[in-house]
Amino acid sequence: MIKSYKLRRTLSNTFIYIFLSVMAIIWVLPLAWLIMTSFRGEQQVYINYVFPKTWTLDNYINLFTQADPSGINFPRWFLNTLIVAIFSCIISTVSVLMVSYTFSRLRFKSRKKIINIAFILGMFPGFLTMVAIYYLLDVMGLTHNIVGLIVVYSAGAGLGFAISKGFFDTVPRALDEAATIDGATRNQIFWKIILPMSKPIIVYTVLTSFTGPWADFIFPRLLLGDSVDQYTVAVGLWKMLDRNNLETYFLQFCAGSVLVAVPITALFLKMQKYYVEGVTGGAVKG
Amino acid sequence: MNFIDYVQLNPFQKFFYNLKEFIVNLPKNLVRFFKFIALKIVAFFIGVGKAFKFYGVSFVKGDWSTKISYLIMGFGIMVKGQIVKGLVFLAVEVAYFAYLFGFAWQYISKITYLGEVVSPAWYDDWGQKHNAVTDDSMLIMLYSVMALFVTVLFLFLYITNIKVNRALEERRANGEHINSIKEDISSLLDGRYHITLLSLPTVLICTFTVMPMIFMILIAFTNFDTHHPMGGLFDWVGFQNFADVFWDNPKKAYTFQNLVIWTLCWAVIATVSCYIVGVIFALMINKKGIKGRSIFRTMFVMTVAVPQFVTLLLMSQMLSDGGVVNVILRELGWIAQDAQIKFLTDPWLAKITVLVVNLWIGVPFTILSASGILMNIPEELYESARIDGAGPVVTFVKITMPYMLFVMTPALIQQFIGNINNFNVIYFLTAGGPDNPEMYNAGDTDLLVTWLYKLTVDKADYSLAATIGILVFIFCATLSLITFNMTKSAKNEEEFS
Numbered sequence: 001m002i003k004s005y006k007l008r009r010t011l012s013n014t015f016i017y018i019f020l021s022v023m024a025i026i027w028v029l030p031l032a033w034l035i036m037t038s039f040r041g042e043q044q045v046y047i048n049y050v051f052p053k054t055w056t057l058d059n060y061i062n063l064f065t066q067a068d069p070s071g072i073n074f075p076r077w078f079l080n081t082l083i084v085a086i087f088s089c090i091i092s093t094v095s096v097l098m099v100s101y102t103f104s105r106l107r108f109k110s111r112k113k114i115i116n117i118a119f120i121l122g123m124f125p126g127f128l129t130m131v132a133i134y135y136l137l138d139v140m141g142l143t144h145n146i147v148g149l150i151v152v153y154s155a156g157a158g159l160g161f162a163i164s165k166g167f168f169d170t171v172p173r174a175l176d177e178a179a180t181i182d183g184a185t186r187n188q189i190f191w192k193i194i195l196p197m198s199k200p201i202i203v204y205t206v207l208t209s210f211t212g213p214w215a216d217f218i219f220p221r222l223l224l225g226d227s228v229d230q231y232t233v234a235v236g237l238w239k240m241l242d243r244n245n246l247e248t249y250f251l252q253f254c255a256g257s258v259l260v261a262v263p264i265t266a267l268f269l270k271m272q273k274y275y276v277e278g279v280t281g282g283a284v285k286g
Numbered sequence: 287m288n289f290i291d292y293v294q295l296n297p298f299q300k301f302f303y304n305l306k307e308f309i310v311n312l313p314k315n316l317v318r319f320f321k322f323i324a325l326k327i328v329a330f331f332i333g334v335g336k337a338f339k340f341y342g343v344s345f346v347k348g349d350w351s352t353k354i355s356y357l358i359m360g361f362g363i364m365v366k367g368q369i370v371k372g373l374v375f376l377a378v379e380v381a382y383f384a385y386l387f388g389f390a391w392q393y394i395s396k397i398t399y400l401g402e403v404v405s406p407a408w409y410d411d412w413g414q415k416h417n418a419v420t421d422d423s424m425l426i427m428l429y430s431v432m433a434l435f436v437t438v439l440f441l442f443l444y445i446t447n448i449k450v451n452r453a454l455e456e457r458r459a460n461g462e463h464i465n466s467i468k469e470d471i472s473s474l475l476d477g478r479y480h481i482t483l484l485s486l487p488t489v490l491i492c493t494f495t496v497m498p499m500i501f502m503i504l505i506a507f508t509n510f511d512t513h514h515p516m517g518g519l520f521d522w523v524g525f526q527n528f529a530d531v532f533w534d535n536p537k538k539a540y541t542f543q544n545l546v547i548w549t550l551c552w553a554v555i556a557t558v559s560c561y562i563v564g565v566i567f568a569l570m571i572n573k574k575g576i577k578g579r580s581i582f583r584t585m586f587v588m589t590v591a592v593p594q595f596v597t598l599l600l601m602s603q604m605l606s607d608g609g610v611v612n613v614i615l616r617e618l619g620w621i622a623q624d625a626q627i628k629f630l631t632d633p634w635l636a637k638i639t640v641l642v643v644n645l646w647i648g649v650p651f652t653i654l655s656a657s658g659i660l661m662n663i664p665e666e667l668y669e670s671a672r673i674d675g676a677g678p679v680v681t682f683v684k685i686t687m688p689y690m691l692f693v694m695t696p697a698l699i700q701q702f703i704g705n706i707n708n709f710n711v712i713y714f715l716t717a718g719g720p721d722n723p724e725m726y727n728a729g730d731t732d733l734l735v736t737w738l739y740k741l742t743v744d745k746a747d748y749s750l751a752a753t754i755g756i757l758v759f760i761f762c763a764t765l766s767l768i769t770f771n772m773t774k775s776a777k778n779e780e781e782f783s
Contacts, residue, residue, distance in 0.1 A: 009575065016570045023567065024585040027646065031588060033610065034600050046608040050617070095490065098483040106480040114484075121495060123766055125707050128738070128755035131505060131748045132498035135424050135516070155494035158487030185476035190483075215593035218709060222743055234595050238714075241599055250603070257596040268591035269584065272654070 031261075038254035045250040059255040071228030072249065074256050077236035080146050084232060085213045087150045092157035092209035093202065100161040101190055104168035105176065122159035126152075127218045134222055144227040152219050153212060167201040168194065207271040214264050233260050301691060319767065337445060344448050352451040359444060362451040366458065370467040375447050382440045386433065393429035400508070401426050401519055423510070423520045431501050435492060506752040512745065520749075527753040538750070541725040541737070548637070549733045553705040556644050561698060563645060564652020565690060569682075571653065572660045583657065586650040594647065598714035601643055605629040605715075631720050633730040640731055644711050648701075659693050660686070703762050712736045734758050 041054030063074045103115050126133070133152060134143065142148035171194060179189050195202070217234040224230050231239070237256050240249040295303060345353060351362035360375025396402075401421025408416050457464055465473070474482045506527055514520035526534070531542045571582050589597060604610045612626045621627060629639045663686065671681050712718060718732035718740065727745050728737045734754055741751040 013573075013575055016573060016576060020567075020570055020576075020582050024582055027589055027650070028585050030597060030600060030604065030646075031592065033604065034596070045603075046613075048613050048616070050610065050614060095487040099487050102480045102483045106483075108478075108480045111480075118491075120763065120767075121491065123703075123763060124495070124499065124759060125735075125762075126495065127709070127735075128759055129495075129498040129502045130739075131742055131751060132501035133494065135428060136494070136498060136501070139425065139428060151494065155490040158491055159495070185472075186479035187475035187482075190479075211593075215595060217595050217713075218739065234593065238595060238599065241603070253599075257600065261592040261596050264593055265588060265591035269587065272587060 034254055034261075035258055037251065038258045040251055040254075043251065045246055059251040060259075063252045063255050063259075066252075070245070072236070072240065072245070073229065074233075074236065074252070076229060077231050077233045078259070080230060081214055081232040081234075084146050084149050084153065085210050088153035088157075088213055089206055089210040091150070091154035092160075093205045095154070095158040096160055096164055096205050096209075097195070097198075097202070099158040100164040100168055101194060103161060104165045105173075105189075105194070106186065118159055118161065122162070126156055130218070130222050137223060143223050144225055145230050146224075146232070148223050149213070149220060149232070152223065153209070153216075157209065164198075164201045164205060167198060171197060204271060207267055211264050211267055214260060300688070316764075319764065341445070341448065344452050348448075348452060349455055352448070352455060355447055355451050359447045363447070363454065366451070366454040367464050368454070368467065368470075371450070371470060375443065378440070378443055382436065385436065390429055390433040390436075393426045394433055396421060396426050397430045400521055403519070420519045422517050423508070423514075424516065427504055428501060431497055431504070434500075435497060502752045502755060505749055506756050508749050510749045510752075511747045515746070523749075527749050531750070531753055531757070537724075537726045541728050542754075544725060545728060545732055545734050545737055548731070549706055552637075552641070552708075552733060553702050555641055556648065556705045556708070557698060557702045559641070559645055560648035560652050560701070561694075564649045565656050567649060568653045568656035568660060569686070572657055583653065586653050588650075589646065590650045590654065594710045595714055597647070598643070598710060601646075602630060602715045605639060605643075607631065630716050633720055633722070636716050636720060636731050640711055640715055643715060644708070647711060651701075655694070655697060656690065659690060662693075663689050699766060703766055706733070706758070706762060707735050708733065709735050709739065713739065 036052065038059055039055050039057070040052035041056040041058070042052060066072075099118070103111070103118075137143050137148045137151065140148075142151060175193055175197075176189055179193055184192070213232060215234060216232075217238060220232045220235045221238070224232075224235065228236075228239070233256065237253055237260070239245065240253040240256070292300070292303070345356060348355075348362075351365040353362075355362035358376065359379040360372035362372075363375060364372030400423040404419040404421065407418040410416060454464060507522055507524060508520050509523045509526070510520040530538050533539050567586070570576070571579055607626045607628060607630075611629070612621070615621045615627065616623055616625075628635055630636050667685050668681055671685060676684065712731055712733050713736050716729065716731045718729035718736045720731075721729045725732075727740060727747070732740070735758065738751045738754045738758070741747040741754070
């Protein structure tokens with residue numbers, strides 16, 4: 001009896017190992033193909049074999065050295081995205097922390113109502129109003145340059161307070177009370193007690209708002225129009241694949257994608273722990 | 287069915303019972319939802335009425351300086367000893383009226399007809415054409431909306447001014463201490479810290495989230511499209527755009543119906559398939575005795591980490607007619623040497639392809655969140671079940687499944703809404719294609735949001751895009767509010783632990 005049980009378990013585990021390995025390979029295959037193609041020597045887009053015949057680093061080198069009349073300029077795009085990401089990350093993090101601390105810790109008139117309104121506003125996908133946002137920024141002179149992008153990414157950030165509010169809710173209130181008795185103002189409590197304790201949630205907020213601009217396509221495409229020198233990597237790489245550029249730039253697209261994907265993936269794997277906590281924590285609290 | 291009967295059901299029966307209840311109660315809940323909204327609106331007007339009452343009563347009861355404050359803001363506050371605060375109020379009033387009459391009025395006065403031709407096109411003596419000078423309807427609308435916001439803010443401060451006056455009167459009558467400006471400022475860091483912290487985010491959100499929303503709602507009632515370019519004139523058309531989309535314009539109505547059906551099918555299939563496959567994977571990865579969990583998990587999670595536009599653009603290349611997948615199939619001899627499978631260009635196959643690729647994108651998300659939840663299931667539950675003689679199937683059906691459904695329902699709803707608005711997968715893979723000439727600027731795999739995006743960015747059909755945006759939003763918001771309320775009540779009914 002015991003023997004057969006053991007046998008059954010080994011069998012089922014073997015099956016699971018095989019199944020998972022196959023699936024994991026399927027999942028990683030496209031990424032592997034991307035990396036492989038980025039080192040490919042043959043310039044055609046479509047080849048009728050799978051593995052490259054020559055290997056080269058040229059695609060990466062060209063990406064950084066080739067100046068192009070049509071405005072394709074990967075280093076510039078990379079720098080643009082980095083600037084946007086840094087600024088919107090700072091502004092978003094500050095406003096998320098301010099809003100979530102206020103909603104979690106401070107008690108004031110019609111607090112519940114304000115939280116509900118903010119919650120409903122937060123459900124609204126920002127890009128549905130893109131015409132309006134475009135025109136608003138146009139009047140302010142912020143279209144066709146990355147400042148407008150920073151504004152778009154960071155202005156509404158305060159509405160994403162739910163997860164960090166959930167975190168602040170778990171910090172014991174007794175700490176605040178003790179500090180208040182010692183004569184600290186709310187401002188001091190925020191800076192000196194709550195913030196130093198909230199490292200995980202700060203890391204989470206920083207990383208999510210930092211990685212956002214690298215992946216977003218909708219707003220850069222809308223706001224930047226044809227100002228190619230202001231593009232972020234997302235629109236830029238997309239442009240490399242349009243009909244006129246595909247033949248020339250496909251391999252460089254692969255190289256550029258790898259260069260964008262590697263740091264973002266590293267950051268993501270680092271924040272995976274926080275991500276899981278955030279998602280499930282938020283889900284339980286509803 | 288009473289509560290005792292309900293508790294005795296097995297989880298699947300419970301689930302289907304809840305599903306049935308949900309569908310049966312949907313009309314009732316919808317009614318309740320709209321009633322709730324109506325009540326809120328009524329409450330709002332009652333609040334406004336109360337404000338008016340306060341306004342009148344304070345005027346009658348207030349002292350002379352309060353009465354003057356009704357015209358000159360901050361006057362009474364200055365008289366009562368808070369000079370700086372009073373001056374701030376006064377400055378606000380002056381600035382507001384200067385803004386209103388010096389700047390905003392020229393736009394607000396034209397809001398009813400959205401501007402006119404100032405001077406028609408003319409030819410000078412050399413036969414050179416000079417374009418007509420017209421008002422900019424967009425600007426008129428934008429500045430009017432802005433003025434509306436500023437006015438609301440001003441009215442709020444105006445009422446505050448009266449309130450402060452009344453409060454100061456009371457303090458004086460009771461012989462209490464009146465704050466100096468220094469004390470007022472330091473209270474912004476303590477007692478009224480919420481004002482300090484919330485003001486900047488509020489301003490940003492009002493400007494870049496709320497204002498565009500109102501602005502977009504207004505655009506939906508105009509004829510702002512390709513024939514009325516930016517910077518020119520357009521007109522109010524009332525509900526014409528909504529009528530067009532539902533019945534008036536056959537082509538637009540046909541497109542809209544088709545896209546609604548496809549969007550809903552897509553959202554349901556995508557959500558359910560990702561959930562089921564993801565949970566199965568997560569269970570396998572987290573099964574007792576499986577080694578190398580973190581390796582498996584990392585491999586799956588990599589696809590989440592790489593920006594979606596990279597993987598999806600890549601996929602669209604791989605699946606294109608001459609792409610690597612067709613090459614492999616040919617090499618394996620599964621299809622003829624000159625044949626190709628039209629993964630992205632055949633209407634039906636494209637739909638299936640996007641769903642499958644979405645599985646590739648979406649399953650790792652489910653694995654991530656499901657693993658977290660699986661690890662959180664209290665081990666004692668399993669232990670006691672095992673002692674009671676339950677096998678793996680029974681524990682799965684009686685413990686794992688209910689727990690997962692219970693915890694993940696809100697996340698599932700969020701995912702469903704996310705899928706309705708899933709721009710990336712569709713736009714990068716097929717760009718909505720293959721184009722369907724029977725539809726209005728749309729392709730067979732277009733979702734409502736990608737259609738909206740194309741209408742805005744490529745076709746300059748702004749008013750139609752705004753109309754669709756409003757409809758999508760109403761649908762999503764209603765759905766999430768109703769389900770949010772339901773899950774809240776469901777939670778109270780069967781607390782799981």
